[in-house]
Amino acid sequence: MTPDPELARKLLHGMVRIRRFEEKSAELYSAGKIRGFLHLYIGEEAVAAGVMQALRPEDAVFATYREHGHALARGLSAGAIMAEMYGKVEGCSRGRGGSMHLFDAAAKFYGGNAIVGGGLPLTVGYALAQKMQQRTGLAACFFGEGAVAEGEFHESMNLASLWNVPALFLCENNLYAMGTALERSEADTDLVEKAASYRVQGKSVDGMDVLAVLEAAQQAAQFVRDGNGPYFLEFRTYRFRAHSMFDPELYRSKEEVERWKQRCPIAGFSARAIREGWLTPEMIAAIEAEVAREIAQAVEFAEAGTWESVEMLTRDVYTARGQTE
């Protein structure tokens, strides 16, 4: 795939935006501004940035607890995400969810699920409802390779295939379920084969190459849009940072991490874009400057945000009577 300069700019911008946002998040975590768990996506940016380019506004997105990247790429504002991580009422979940539970109904972004595999059945049901209501738009679900060990993965693959629903399964294989390597937890590490056992077609893709991701996602999305049923994509990727801010990383070697960092999706794509003449160094510098401004504004927005009154604690446990959707 050869991108035009505008697409190349969009893809790089998308990845840089995630990287810088997360670097800032880590810094703010250390400063005590963000609490709870913070799972960074750094290293995996090509997946969210590439896939989201292949999705449309009418599609729905279900994500994991490592979902800042998905949320940003889907178009949630950096300010609303940052405010959420600050716990402010201006956050995209009114401060009720935090880093792991980002939601935005307008963007059809359904979170932010911290139960591994928990979003898969929701995706199948959402896609079923699309089909029953004869709506266009698919349901896309991100999950890690760790989810493949959950019963819900197998139940959901089967159901999606049996009912032929428009679901796009996006498996981010970063090789470790927290600290447990795939080969230490799965008798068969061929994930595409597992999907195929439910007659769900699939493909394995280099998740460090944003163009490969985009191309595969476009083809897969088209397959689903054409009414062929669900599709499964495995993205081979790697998380450069620890699992969370509490992870001493005893389970993998520094050499392995360094080896993968050599394949950084941002550095790799930037170099290629210059080499191929899609982008100039000035254009890349302009992207960095634009992102820096956006993130500075996001932090300002979060800082200026308000703490919801404690009297509102039990709001939204139930729908207020008389309130209609």
Add this chain to the structure above:
Amino acid sequence: MSDATKAVVTTTYRAALNMALREALQRDPRVFLMGEDVGRYGGTYAVSKGLLEEFGEERVRDTPLSESAFVGAGIGAALNGMLPIVEVMTCNFSLLALDQILNNAATLRHMSGGQFSIPLVIRMATGAGRQLAAQHSHSFEGWYAHIPGIRVVTPATLEDARGMLWTALMDPDPVIMFENALLYNLEGELAADAGAVDIDRAAVRRAGSDLTLVTYGGCLYKTLQAAERLAAQNISAEVIDLRTLRPLDMATVLVSLAKTHRMVIVDEGWKSGSLAAEIMARVMEQAFYELDAPIERVCSAEVPIPYARHLEQAAIPQVDTIFAAALRTVNQHV
């Protein structure tokens, strides 16, 4: 037409549920039913019999034995404009879907800052008494009533079997409906024009003045029989059917207590940490000085429900044990 001449039909709890399902499917194209054997088999308890033929496979949807996935799919469909009714064969199997019920259905609204509604109804059978042993006989409605974000209803009468479903479907939040399996064959008269009923209030099923018997679901009839025996001894028992276990209508309970000053709670759940314990605690908090005697509880024994008939019957509330507890309570003078 006066009440005296109002047309009634003789029917069963099962048929009343079937009517409610049929009506819901007819009334709103967003409604669909799914679960294990709801279609071709006609429902494990024959509740959905005939619906597949009438509404087709899209709307009366048989599922594989994947409780977590099809309950989760119900939540996903509810997020996306549908009004799903998910049948889980028995509450014992619902534990396989507990993650979806608690972590998604009950939680998504609040965790998203109020952005999403889950207008989902989950139906499941509950209760002991058919010699099905421990993995088919437990009562988990009290457990589910522990969870904020869901509503728990326990229809015990034909009117409620007929009328709670539609109201539950119209509720924007998830509702779990527990049907005591011993009630499916319950026969009685139902108004021909019976329809939706409220799911907010407890109901006084028998008025009385000497003590209050609080119960719900399958235990209602044993409790009414105990009240009858008490009446033979000139003890006037008021029987309250809670109907909805979450949120609890304590107002109705407390009005009764203010009249009788004595209370026995009958609950088929295990006693420790039970719904009965919750009601007791609320009475202590809200109406301690109304009490003329300690509250008693008649619950299930702290044992997995056994198979042998005599043991099973010994494990669950009975007319005799309710009657005895009521007698002790009225004979206590402090």
